[in-house]
Amino acid sequence: MSLAIFDLDNTLIAGDSDFLWGQFLVDQGIVDKDYYEQSNAQFYEDYKQGKLDIIAFLEFSLAPLAQHDAQQLFAWRQQFVEEKIKPILLEKAQALVDKHRQQGDTLLVITATNRFVTEPIVKCYGIDNLIATTPEFVNDQYTGRFLGTPCFQDGKVHLLNDWLEKQNETLENSCFYSDSHNDLPLLNKVDKPVAVDPDDILKSTAEQKGWPIISLR
Numbered sequence: 001m002s003l004a005i006f007d008l009d010n011t012l013i014a015g016d017s018d019f020l021w022g023q024f025l026v027d028q029g030i031v032d033k034d035y036y037e038q039s040n041a042q043f044y045e046d047y048k049q050g051k052l053d054i055i056a057f058l059e060f061s062l063a064p065l066a067q068h069d070a071q072q073l074f075a076w077r078q079q080f081v082e083e084k085i086k087p088i089l090l091e092k093a094q095a096l097v098d099k100h101r102q103q104g105d106t107l108l109v110i111t112a113t114n115r116f117v118t119e120p121i122v123k124c125y126g127i128d129n130l131i132a133t134t135p136e137f138v139n140d141q142y143t144g145r146f147l148g149t150p151c152f153q154d155g156k157v158h159l160l161n162d163w164l165e166k167q168n169e170t171l172e173n174s175c176f177y178s179d180s181h182n183d184l185p186l187l188n189k190v191d192k193p194v195a196v197d198p199d200d201i202l203k204s205t206a207e208q209k210g211w212p213i214i215s216l217r
Contacts, residue, residue: 003169004100005160005186006127007178008111008118011196012097014088014217017121018061018113019044024080031064047112048199050181054112054152059144062135065116066144073116073142081120089124092216096177097125106169110160110186112152116142131159156186177214181205 009016022040025031039060046052065073100107108129109122115132122130133152136145149155164170175192176183181201187193195206195213206213 001104001106003108003171003174004097004105005108005110005174005176005190006097007176007180007183007196008109008121009113010179011177011216012090012093012109012125013085013121014090015084016044016113017085017117020084021080021113021117022061024076024084025064028076030068030076047182050201052152052182054150054155058114058133058146058150062114062142062144062146065135065142070137070140070142077116077120080117081124085121085124090216094125096216097127101126106167108163110151110156112150112156112182114146129163131156131163153182154185156183157189160186160189178202187211 006012009018019040022036026033026037026040043052043057043060047057097107106129107127108131109118109127110131111118113132115130115134118132119130131151133150134147136143136147149158151159171190173192174190175194176187176190177194177196178187179196179198179202181199184202184205193206193209193211195202195211197215197217198206198213203213205211
């Protein structure tokens with residue numbers, strides 16, 4: 001049994017759930033359209049260019065959670081998954097997940113997008129293990145803050161190492177599927193890195209290192 005690790009956004013789904021959640025909030029009139037849409041787009045561009053200030057982004061993206069009742073947020077999230085996420089689930093991604101499941105591998109999603117947004121998405125693929133940035137939840141209310149280390153770039157490696165220790169797992173014969181050069185710190189740690197519909201930087205790196213390049217689209 002080996003560990004099969006998957007990035008989420010633009011890997012298992014054909015889009016970025018963090019960005020789409022922001023757009024959903026705009027579309028529903030939950031946040032100020034002009035400010036939020038412009039800021040959301042700029043943060044996403046920074047992410048793609050590898051220069052995202054993850055702390056500033058988390059302050060921005062988690063703020064709406066602190067402004068609304070948790071039950072209302074969960075209802076909006078369910079609507080978001082139905083309207084924005086289910087149309088971009090990928091059959092080839094499900095087949096890949098199922099292949100690893102049939103091989104007896106441990107399945108794990110690790111994503112920079114926060115747990116509030118991603119938990120129901122990961123369940124769509126029947127995956128139980130999730131490492132993600134965790135929003136703080138106190139007295140049945142989100143605070144707008146996050147707990148511990150952001151699950152981004154080197155932070156993914158740090159959080160994965162903690163998870164491996166707790167689960168008594170190792171990276172022996174492990175694989176990691178990702179689309180983004182932001183995941184190079186973790187891709188370089190596993191035994192079998194795989195570039196999935198990669199961005200230009202990751203595609204070039206994968207070609208240089210001889211890593212497999214696949215498409216789930």
